[in-house]
Amino acid sequence: MESIIEVDNLAKMYQKKQALKNLSFQVQKGEIFGFLGPSGSGKTTTVKILTSQLRFTSGRVTVFGIAPDRSSKASYLGRIGILTDNSGLYDRLSVYDNLVLFCRLYGVPEKSLEGVLDAVNLSADRNTLVQRLSKGMKQRVTLARAILHRPEILFLDEPTSALDPVNVLQIHETLRRLNREGTTIFLTTHNMQEAEALCDRVAFLNNGEISALDTPLQLRLQHGDQTITLTTPKGPEIVGKNAAGAIRINELIRSGELMAIHSNEPTLGDIFVKLTGRGLE
Numbered sequence: 279m280e281s282i283i284e285v286d287n288l289a290k291m292y293q294k295k296q297a298l299k300n301l302s303f304q305v306q307k308g309e310i311f312g313f314l315g316p317s318g319s320g321k322t323t324t325v326k327i328l329t330s331q332l333r334f335t336s337g338r339v340t341v342f343g344i345a346p347d348r349s350s351k352a353s354y355l356g357r358i359g360i361l362t363d364n365s366g367l368y369d370r371l372s373v374y375d376n377l378v379l380f381c382r383l384y385g386v387p388e389k390s391l392e393g394v395l396d397a398v399n400l401s402a403d404r405n406t407l408v409q410r411l412s413k414g415m416k417q418r419v420t421l422a423r424a425i426l427h428r429p430e431i432l433f434l435d436e437p438t439s440a441l442d443p444v445n446v447l448q449i450h451e452t453l454r455r456l457n458r459e460g461t462t463i464f465l466t467t468h469n470m471q472e473a474e475a476l477c478d479r480v481a482f483l484n485n486g487e488i489s490a491l492d493t494p495l496q497l498r499l500q501h502g503d504q505t506i507t508l509t510t511p512k513g514p515e516i517v518g519k520n521a522a523g524a525i526r527i528n529e530l531i532r533s534g535e536l537m538a539i540h541s542n543e544p545t546l547g548d549i550f551v552k553l554t555g556r557g558l559e
């Protein structure tokens with residue numbers, strides 16, 4: 279596996295406020311990496327540093343092996359896409375005209391917009407003025423803008439916060455497709471379902487520090503209580519994931535009393551609370 283982002287001992291102070299401390303992680307090429315943390319934990323600060331919008335206090339950061347500072351900006355900004363909540367779209371222009379402006383900025387031929395509009399499901403709305411769009415549609419225009427130059431890494435800061443479930447699903451589908459086509463995705467979220475649904479690996483960020491980093495499955499297995507809940511006509515019954523549990527399951531199947539079986543792995547939200555003592559919201 280090849281690391282595309284490397285962060286080593288990163289710290290960031292805003293005057294006296296320490297927003298990030300001793301942050302170390304690597305993002306592998308081709309993965310969807312989730313940065314999961316509650317409000318104020320340092321997610322946006324990290325994205326801004328990785329995308330050279332903010333200077334850091336100490337540590338080492340590279341993206342594509344390049345340090346993201348002012349002198350290197352030009353050499354890698356064209357290789358990344360950024361989606362944040364401040365949309366910066368022109369309300370009085372259509373979807374298409376908004377995107378044409380960015381094609382010119384990035385030197386991308388206008389004809390490539392067909393595929394981009396298709397990817398975010400906005401082909402039919404191309405001539406609609408941005409001011410007439412719903413929140414979810416606007417978010418899809420900003421996603422289109424972030425991907426139209428086919429970036430190698432896409433940074434998404436809370437891409438679906440405040441969107442309804444249908445729009446969330448549409449954005450997720452688009453992100454999965456981009457990832458299948460080779461885009462590495464760095465995603466911040468405080469939504470654990472989003473992290474579970476999309477991410478190959480997640481880092482838990484709390485007060486500017488990483489308290490766990492692994493695949494969602496490994497985190498659930500490491501922090502699970504190794505029990506199974508069996509639903510029977512007499513009510514729920516909890517057994518261990520062991521030989522005795524297997525015998526009991528077998529008995530209930532034979533007697534026709536096993537109605538449902540549920541492995542008791544915790545959610546990422548449960549694990550976050552266990553490790554940090556606080557929730558994600």
Ligand SMILES: Nc1ncnc2c1ncn2[C@@H]1O[C@H](COP(=O)(O)OP(=O)(O)OP(=O)(O)O)[C@@H](O)[C@H]1O
Nearest residue numbers: 292295297315316317318319320321322323324468
């Ligand atoms: N410009 C700034 N000046 C001073 N403190 C700041 C500044 N920007 C952020 N902070 C502080 O740094 C910490 C991390 O903020 P950051 O915005 O990175 O968190 P976040 O996890 O992205 O939160 P949210 O989910 O609410 O966007 C917070 O305590 C915040 O108050």
